[in-house]
Amino acid sequence: MLFEYAVIGGILLGIFYALLAVGLNVVYGAQKIINLAHGDIIMLGGYGAWELYNTYHISPILSTIIVIPITVLFGYLLNRLIAPRLVKASDPEMLSLILFFGLSEVIQALASLVFGSAERSLPVSSIPTSRLVLFGQGYPATWWVSALVIIPLLAIFVIFLYRTSIGLQVRAVISDSVEAAVAGINSKRVSGIYFGIGFALAACAGVWGVFIFGGVSPTEGAAITITAFAIIVFGSLGNTLGTIAAGIIFGIFYQLAQVYIPSWSNLVPYALVIATMLIRPQGLFGRRQRIA
Amino acid sequence: MTESKSLLKIENLTTIFSGFKALNDVSLELFQGQALGLVGPNGSGKTTLVNTVCGLYKPAHGHITLEGLNITGKRPHDIARAGINRTFQIPKPFRDLSVYENVAVSSIHSKNRTSIPEILRKVNLADCANYPIEKLTASQQKRLDLARALALDPKVIFVDELAAGLTPTELTEVAEMLANFRQNGIALIVVEHLMGFLEQVVDSVFVLSAGKGIFSGSLRDALSDEEVKRVFLGGAHDA
Numbered sequence: 001m002l003f004e005y006a007v008i009g010g011i012l013l014g015i016f017y018a019l020l021a022v023g024l025n026v027v028y029g030a031q032k033i034i035n036l037a038h039g040d041i042i043m044l045g046g047y048g049a050w051e052l053y054n055t056y057h058i059s060p061i062l063s064t065i066i067v068i069p070i071t072v073l074f075g076y077l078l079n080r081l082i083a084p085r086l087v088k089a090s091d092p093e094m095l096s097l098i099l100f101f102g103l104s105e106v107i108q109a110l111a112s113l114v115f116g117s118a119e120r121s122l123p124v125s126s127i128p129t130s131r132l133v134l135f136g137q138g139y140p141a142t143w144w145v146s147a148l149v150i151i152p153l154l155a156i157f158v159i160f161l162y163r164t165s166i167g168l169q170v171r172a173v174i175s176d177s178v179e180a181a182v183a184g185i186n187s188k189r190v191s192g193i194y195f196g197i198g199f200a201l202a203a204c205a206g207v208w209g210v211f212i213f214g215g216v217s218p219t220e221g222a223a224i225t226i227t228a229f230a231i232i233v234f235g236s237l238g239n240t241l242g243t244i245a246a247g248i249i250f251g252i253f254y255q256l257a258q259v260y261i262p263s264w265s266n267l268v269p270y271a272l273v274i275a276t277m278l279i280r281p282q283g284l285f286g287r288r289q290r291i292a
Numbered sequence: 293m294t295e296s297k298s299l300l301k302i303e304n305l306t307t308i309f310s311g312f313k314a315l316n317d318v319s320l321e322l323f324q325g326q327a328l329g330l331v332g333p334n335g336s337g338k339t340t341l342v343n344t345v346c347g348l349y350k351p352a353h354g355h356i357t358l359e360g361l362n363i364t365g366k367r368p369h370d371i372a373r374a375g376i377n378r379t380f381q382i383p384k385p386f387r388d389l390s391v392y393e394n395v396a397v398s399s400i401h402s403k404n405r406t407s408i409p410e411i412l413r414k415v416n417l418a419d420c421a422n423y424p425i426e427k428l429t430a431s432q433q434k435r436l437d438l439a440r441a442l443a444l445d446p447k448v449i450f451v452d453e454l455a456a457g458l459t460p461t462e463l464t465e466v467a468e469m470l471a472n473f474r475q476n477g478i479a480l481i482v483v484e485h486l487m488g489f490l491e492q493v494v495d496s497v498f499v500l501s502a503g504k505g506i507f508s509g510s511l512r513d514a515l516s517d518e519e520v521k522r523v524f525l526g527g528a529h530d531a
Contacts (some may be wrong), residue, residue, distance in 0.1 A: 165400055168389070171398045175386035181368035182346060182378060184401035184444050 005137045006259040007252055012132075012143040014251020016212050018244040019150045020205040020224065021231035022157070025243040026198030027075075028232065031083060031189045033096035037277040039224030040111075041199050045206020046216030047111060050120045060126055060207050064149055067203040075199030076103035078103075079192040104221055111218035121215035138277065142211035153204060154244060161240060169192045174238065219275070230269035234276045236283025246284060297324040298359075299377070299479050300345075305339075305354035307344045307503075314340040315502040317354070327470065327480040329490045329511060332399060332500035333523060338483045339381070341500065346378055347371040358447065360483045375399050375447035379437035379454060384423045392421040394436060399443035400522075402475050406445065415439045415469060431462045438469065451475065451482045455489040467492045487511070499523070 006009075020042065027035040048067050052058040058066070082099055086092040124141060132144040161167040169190050172180040177187040210216045210222070227250075235246025250272065257265035276283060300322040307315040315337045321461040322328055330338050343349045345356055346507035347368035356364045363371050383396050395408050412418045420428065428436060443447045451470065455463055462489055463486075470480060470493045486491045490497065490511060497514050501523040507514050514520050 069474045168393060168397045169400060171388055171393075175388050176384055178348065178368075179380075179384045179386065180397075182372055183347075183398040183440060184369050184372040185397070186367075186369045 001137065002259055003256075004135050006255045008134055009139055009143065010252030010255030011152070011248055012139060012147045013212065013255055014248035014252070015147040015150050015154075016143075016205065016232060016247075017227070017251045017254075018247025019154060019201060020209070020236070021228040021247050021250075022154065022240065022243050023200070023202035023205060024225070024228040025238065025240060026068075026201060027195055028155065029170075029238050030088065030195040030198060031079065033086070033093065033100070034229065035198070036097060036100040036225060037107060037221070038202055038228055039154050039221030039226075040104045040107035041202040042206035042209055043111060043216055043221045044107060045071070045220065046210040046273060047115055047120070047206075049207040049210055050115075050122060050216060053122055053126050055111070056094065060122060060210070061145075061149055064153070064204050064207045065086045067207060068200045069290070071160070071200040071203040072193070072196035075196030076192045078199075079195035080188075083188065083191065104225075106219060107278055108145075108218050119215035119217040120130030122210050126212070127211070141239075142208075146208040146211060150204075150208065153201075155199065158240065158244075160197075166193070227269045230273045232283075234272050234284055236286030239283065239285050242283060242285030247273045249284075298322075298459040299324050299326075300481075301357045302341075302345065302513065303342070303355045303357075305356065306343060307349050307351045307522070308339055309513060311464045313503050315344060315351070318500070318504065318505045319354075320498050322479045322481065323445075324477050324479055325474045326344075326496075327494040329491050329497035329498065330481050330483045331490070331497055331514075332421055334496070335502075336500040336523075337503040338500055339452065340503070342378060342452060342481070342483060345371070346376060346450065350465035353477075360530055365411040369401070372444055373403075375445070376450070377441040377446040378450035379434070381440055381453040381456065383433040383437045385428075385433060385436055387425050389425070390421070391417060391423045391425070391428065391436060391484070394425070395439050395443045398440040400442060402445045404445045405432070407445070411439050414442060414472065416465065419457075423528075426490050430457055431495065434458070435466070435469070438466075442473070446478060448481065451480055451484075453483055456483055463489055463492075487515075 049063040235242035
């Protein structure tokens with residue numbers, strides 16, 4: 001029974017982890033950079049939900065929708081600000097790491113100033129509270145409610161990417177932005193929008209992170225970024241469906257570790273990265289690159 | 293086929309990289325349905341000219357007009373939408389998109405959309421629509437490049453070393469395709485080293501050497517021109 005509990009619980013949590021990581025993958029796809037401030041955007045999403053609930057009594061379910069346009073705009077404007085500098089830089093990867101490390105520090109400092117350093121949490125009563133019972137085992141409301149909100153969100157994102165004209169352009173830009181421009185696509189604008197969507201997905205994950213992590217604090221960003229990075233490496237860098245699947249698999253591994261070897265469970269992200277690099281460097285769903 | 297309407301006019305085009313003039317005061321004019329061969333030794337500025345006209349490089353001086361519209365220094369996607377498209381010496385398809393999607397994404401900003409199956413039929417790829425890119429042969433990838441260029445309803449296509457690596461049968465096949473494009477009023481600038489192929493597809497040639505235009509006229513006249521012979525055979529090229 002413990003095993004079933006761990007697997008079902010892992011799937012429910014894994015859906016959250018898929019959302020947690022997919023935003024980082026999207027930003028990587030848009031600009032070919034690792035957003036070191038990813039966890040801090042998630043943290044801002046959490047504070048957004050906390051503020052909206054405490055000031056306006058807005059449910060986190062509604063907050064998930066409210067944070068989307070705000071963070072898309074923030075991500076888009078940030079992209080338009082930094083992308084031209086990255087293009088001109090002699091070492092764009094290093095510059096991007098420095099830029100986003102700096103952004104992470106700034107967000108942390110501002111969050112501490114505005115919200116204080118103490119952890120903030122949302123009452124479980126802010127969402128439907130009934131426990132989910134499956135095979136005689138009960139699962140917290142926060143797990144299944146977050147899964148119920150996140151599944152359609154991820155489905156809409158996948159439909160956007162694979163079934164719309166703008167999604168097709170996004171995939172072309174991810175593949176080769178210069179070639180996309182020659183095909184008449186405004187690569188910079190498309191990259192900017194996609195970058196903004198990455199931020200929005202992160203902020204949505206942040207809303208539910210307040211429940212899954214038990215609260216939100218200014219310093220949580222770095223650990224979240226590492227977890228998200230482990231998941232996208234495991235699933236294959238740049239592969240959206242791979243990241244979603246990897247998030248769910250990660251959730252199952254993590255929950256199994258929580259049940260059987262709880263004191264080791266926090267090592268799961270690191271073990272996953274190392275194992276992926278050693279056994280299948282292209283990731284679980286990646287194709288081997290041919291070096292010509 | 294008419295060759296009266298001027299499409300593309302390049303005047304005194306100069307492109308400079310860190311003080312080096314990769315293109316030096318180049319001027320040429322292209323007419324509707326014309327096929328112009330762009331030839332020159334390696335490093336003569338052929339690809340720089342293509343990239344500058346397509347907006348990938350900013351020119352230091354000069355003007356480029358398409359049907360009288362100034363497109364000098366415009367962004368690559370604006371130039372592509374205006375009607376100038378290109379293929380690449382090494383085809384660069386979008387690797388995560390299917391053959392159909394590769395053409396579909398290139399047609400999104402076309403002002404006069406043709407159906408994707410129709411475009412694929414024109415380049416003999418109709419049976420490969422749902423193939424992933426990895427499944428295409430080198431020749432098919434080159435034809436996909438042509439299909440993508442066609443999808444934007446172009447007025448001018450730069451065809452960059454299409455013949456390299458193709459078999460004689462494949463060369464005949466693509467030569468026929470290019471002839472069909474011209475019949476539909478599309479002008480071609482064909483960058484090519486293979487003279488036999490050029491002879492099949494172009495009316496005239498423009499010869500570049502060290503970034504400068506040194507000859508404009510028929511391929512036959514070019515082959516007997518002293519300066520062209522010196523550039524190609526005399527080892528005097530210094531770029």
